[in-house]
Amino acid sequence: MPYGSGLHRSERVLPEPGPAFAYTPENLQEFEKVVQRYPAEHRRSAILPALHLVQAQQGYITGNSMAYVAERIGCSRADVEDMVSFYTMYFTRPVGTYVLQVCRTLSCALCGAERITEALEEKLGIRAGQTDPTGTFTLLEVECLGACDRAPVIMVNDDWHECARPEDVDTLIEGLRTRGPAALTGCHLHVEKD
Ligand code: FES
Incomplete structure (x- = not known):
């Protein structure tokens, strides 16, 4: 059976922007806690947990949520896209409960x-x-x-x-x-x- 459902991104294709995205106040607080774990010069290490928070909040990762994470982390959007396209635990389309x-x-x-x-x-x-x-x-x-x-x-x-x-x-x-x-x-x- 061929591998690849389209739910995981295995190639660089610009995702749909989706609705405007911002963390809820609770998730923003959690994000601020998570980034403290890393030295300032390694803030990009928080991209993975930051994306987990997006997925927990919204169900999947959109273009707008990647841009939001990039802005919060202070990295390029390409840095965030690299993570989303590499790791199969991130979904770029809606999934079931x-x-x-x-x-x-x-x-x-x-x-x-x-x-x-x-x-x-x-x-x-x-x-x-x-x-x-x-x-x-x-x-x-x-x-x-x-x-x-x-x-x-x-x-x-x-x-x-x-x-x-x-x-x-x-x-x-x-x-x-x-x-x-x-x-x-x-x-x-x-x-x-x-
Ligand atoms: S082969 Fe299925 S868990 Fe390792």
Whole structure:
């Protein structure tokens, strides 16, 4: 299956400017706290967390929000675009409430990741790279999520669903609809710590 959903930017294409953007007062306060972590001459190091704040606030990254971050950081817009186009965790189009990222790299592939993607496609009535008509779920295929010993792995927003099985897809989706992230198996590192 071809990689690339159009939700992640892997090439430099000017994004839609989108609506005017400014942090909420709470996010502006958080941004000011974050930039303090870095020496003034390395202020650009705060671009990544600054973009996370944009995405948390607006759901995805637009041209106007990149320009806003560039101005706040004091760098060029190209510096911000470089980050957005390099890292796949930034979305440049609207996504669903839950972004399901199915790992398709070797360990997960050998453990049936493709069957899981197919089961999710069937359950949600969409293809990988799409968002369901209710705007609740976006389905993506991604490369290694770093939990190969618990393959197959699905990342759901910032949470984990490990040791996934195609036959559990119905339960997973219905669980997310009714219980939210509590429906996920979580990361075994957290489970073992608790
Ligand atoms: S191969 Fe899937 S998490 Fe590493």
